[in-house]
Amino acid sequence: MTSLNQKFRQLNWKRNFITKKIKYFIFIKFLSLFTIFLRSKKNSLIPCSVKKVLVIRNDCIGDMIVTTPFIRYLSMAGYKVYVSSRKNSLEILSNNPYVTDCFLYDDGTFSKLMRSLKIIRKHQFDLAIDARFHRRLDLRHLFFCIFVKTSHLLSYNKSNIKSFNISLPYYKTTEHVTNQLKYYLDYLDINYDSFGYDIFIDSIKDKDVDLFINNNIKPKEKFVVINPYGGSDYRCLSELQILMLCNLFKSYYQEYRxxxxxxxxxxxxxxxxxxxxxxxxxxxxxxxxxKxxxxxxxxxxxxxxxxxxxxTKCIxxxxxxxxPKPDNLKSIYSREFSNYKYLLQDLFLxxxxxxKHNPNLDLQINKDIWSPNDINxxxxxxxxxxxxxxxxxxxxKSIKEYI
Incomplete structure (x- = not known):
């Protein structure tokens, strides 16, 4: 009886897999109908005519940090640089001398998205650059890009969306994220060398941290900062892991607070x-x-x-x-559907x-494209x-090897 139930479950997983593929295929075809009505920007880009640039960076804090050298080089090339992003990400640009102004991107609800778009459409840009890095389809972000008022709209891998009159192909799966930004600079004929990130510290917060250190850490005593929490639960350390990591320092590295x-x-x-x-x-x-x-x-x-x-030295x-394990059909179908979905998204965009060129459509590898960008x-x-x-x-044990 158990074997029969298992066969029914497997048939159900396969049926759900096929049903989801059909539904997503129809969804993408439905989206494709709307692209017919998009207006194209046919003017060719003349870099010397560009004065006002919008960097569309509607993403997370880490994404904004790695984008700061790109912003710096745009500014040093003589452009007035504006940035759109989420609230927390825009905080990264506090005191940044290379940014002319910022625009809040809020897609929490459709009405908030429309409000964000309404504000930014009061401005006309010579060039808008989609600086998001992943190839996954984000309809709200795409909608925002399409309706920004700009003479030229630049992105990667958007040859099917005619609102982007400049689409650069980029299908490298292991290149660091900063190389994608350098590719934009190469296209704009902007010279660059060091790609170190820019963070400008607020003087009041700097004094607050000095006070915290003076109150808790003895003079000349070292201290280690442990950050056990990521943006998603699966990226967070467990309480036991945190405890054992702290015990490592208490047992072997007592010079650290x-x-x-x-x-x-x-x-x-x-x-x-x-x-x-x-x-x-x-x-x-x-x-x-x-710091x-x-x-x-x-x-x-x-x-x-x-x-x-x-x-700063960082591990x-x-x-x-x-x-998925070969005997875990449910996970295998889930992975296959995920791959199928991203293939259709690539083709849609x-x-x-x-x-024409049959590029490598493998997904980007997180550990490579988002690896730390510093010798320490x-x-x-x-x-x-x-x-x-x-x-x-x-x-x-792995962490101990590098302390």
Whole structure:
């Protein structure tokens, strides 16, 4: 009876897989109908005529940090640089002298998205650059880009969307994210050398961190900053992993005081003796702490890129997902549907180029494109579907090798 039930479950998984493929195929075909009515921008780009540039960076904090050298070189080339992004990401640009102005992007609801678009459409740009890096389809972001008022709209892999009158092909799966931005600069004939990140520290927050250090850390005493929390639960360390990591320093590296950063319920409940908790409601609060730290240990999140900006010694914990086991048909179908969905998205956005040149359509590899961008950073990669499932002993042993 159990075997029969299993066969029914397998048939059900296969049926759901086929049904989802058909529904998504119809969805993409439906979207394609709307592209017929988009207006194309036919003017050829003359770089010397460009004065006002919008960098569309509607994404997360780490994405904005790695975009700062790109903004710097645009500004140094003589352009007035404007940036659109989410609220937390725009905080990264506080005190940045290379930015003329910023626009809030809010897609929490469709009405908020329309409000964001209404504000930015009061301005006319000579060039708008879509600086998001992943190839996955984000309809709200795409809608925003299409309806920005600009003479030229530049992006990667958008040959099928005629509103983008400049579509550059980019299908490299292992190149660091900064290389994609350099590709834009090459196209615009803008010279560049160092691609170090720009973070400008607020003087008041700098003084607050100095006070925190003076109150909690003895003169000439080292301190390590541990960031155990990422943007998603599967990127966060478990409480046991955090405890064992702290015990590593208490046992072998007693010259370090331990500072743990974070926010939210898990951070508030965390209670590990002989450690110091640093409340950081804003990423701006953390900047001076990371800069002054002797060592940073972090999961894959924006803190890794903050450490790179200041060239602070950092050990980062990255993760690559495991392939489904051969006997786990449900996971196999889920992975196959995911691959099918991203293939249709690529074709929807860039079919003209793909059909002609047959590029490599493998998905980008996170550990490569988002790796730390500094000589003082060490990346440790685990193959797991969740950081929490990494054996704590193996995790601590791996980190110990690089302290």
């Amino acid at each position: 331990i500072v743990i950063i974070g926010q939210g319920g898990n951070f508030d409940k965390l209670c590990i003796p002989s450690t110091i908790k640093f409340q950081s409601p804003s990423i701006l609060d953390v900047f001076p702490l990371i 002054k730290a002797d060592l940073v240990i972090s999961v894959d999140t924006s803190i890794v890129h903050v450490a790179s900006a200041f060239s 980062s914990i990255y993760m690559e997902p495991l392939l 860039d079919k003209a180029y793909i059909k 950073s060490k990346q440790i990669v685990f193959y797991s579907n969740s950081v929490k499932t990494i054996n704590p002993d193996i995790l601590v």
